Amino acid sequence: xxxxxxxxxxxxxxxxxxxxxxxxxxxxxxxxxxxxxxxxxxxxxxxxxxxxxxxxxxxxxxxxxxxxxxxxxxxxxxxxxxxxxxxxxxxxxxxxxxxxxxxxxxxxxxxxxxxxxxxxxxxxxxxxxxxxxxxxxxxxxxxxxxxxxxxxxxxxxxxxxxxxxx
Numbered sequence: 001x002x003x004x005x006x007x008x009x010x011x012x013x014x015x016x017x018x019x020x021x022x023x024x025x026x027x028x029x030x031x032x033x034x035x036x037x038x039x040x041x042x043x044x045x046x047x048x049x050x051x052x053x054x055x056x057x058x059x060x061x062x063x064x065x066x067x068x069x070x071x072x073x074x075x076x077x078x079x080x081x082x083x084x085x086x087x088x089x090x091x092x093x094x095x096x097x098x099x100x101x102x103x104x105x106x107x108x109x110x111x112x113x114x115x116x117x118x119x120x121x122x123x124x125x126x127x128x129x130x131x132x133x134x135x136x137x138x139x140x141x142x143x144x145x146x147x148x149x150x151x152x153x154x155x156x157x158x159x160x161x162x163x164x165x166x
Contacts, residue, residue, distance in 0.1 A: 009043050013050060020056035024065045027057055028089025063090050063098040071102060075110045078102070080142020104147065111143050111151050119155070131156070 016030055027048060034044045051057040063085055070076040070084065078099055085095045118137050122130045131152060138148030 024062045026059050026062040026088050060094050077142030
């Protein structure tokens with residue numbers, strides 16, 4: 001735990017600038033870290049102001065990187081990503097702007113392979129049960145019900161038969 005004398009403020013600032021230089025951070029993460037270290041609120045405010053003015057911290061830049069990473073690597077949907085950003089303390093205005101920049105087709109492009117892989121795992125299931133399990137799986141990954149239904153419908157075809165039905 002750090003104490004907050006004048007020299008320790010410099011130490012806190014040094015540690016946080018080094019952290020921000022290595023990876024993207026949001027203000028909420030840094031404030032939480034300083035609280036854990038026991039840094040006084042005045043010092044927290046001065047440090048955050050310095051980090052913001054000198055572009056070490058930018059919540060919108062962080063949110064853009066976070067959304068891109070969660071979509072491409074974790075294959076999260078819009079709902080789950082929004083909840084994670086909210087938990088990080090990103091403002092609603094920034095969340096809305098950043099999430100709106102990603103098109104529905106980008107989400108669908110990531111959802112379809114997930115559902116196809118999951119459908120192959122569900123062998124021996126009745127078509128109705130398989131469809132419900134796929135729908136629940138997609139919703140748990142943060143996709144909307146409409147996105148999941150349309151993707152499942154396209155995957156199963158217009159006839160309603162499951163191409164993975166063994």
